[in-house]
Amino acid sequence: MDLQTLLHQVHDDQTFLRFARALMADKTAHSSESTEWQNDTVEGFLESAIAWAEDSDFGIGQGLQPSNPWQQFAVFLYCGKIYE
Numbered sequence: 001m002d003l004q005t006l007l008h009q010v011h012d013d014q015t016f017l018r019f020a021r022a023l024m025a026d027k028t029a030h031s032s033e034s035t036e037w038q039n040d041t042v043e044g045f046l047e048s049a050i051a052w053a054e055d056s057d058f059g060i061g062q063g064l065q066p067s068n069p070w071q072q073f074a075v076f077l078y079c080g081k082i083y084e
Contacts, residue, residue: 003022003023003026003078007071007075010070012070015070016071016073016074020074023077023078023081036081037081037082039081045081046080048080048081048083048084049076052080058072058076059072059076
């Protein structure tokens, strides 16, 4: 299953962990490809995730529901991968 599908399925601790495992596997699979992951260091990853959270009010500005904090945090992690 792809990351986007898993991301949209996050609603509790177990689906969050399934997504986090898939994100880790995605990083491993694309470790030498700079186009898949915008941030190669932990510092860059966290900086981008934090910037996304601040810019989007932790996803509220993009339609994420505050009643699903598991999905908000999964998107936070995903944005560490893609946000510049």
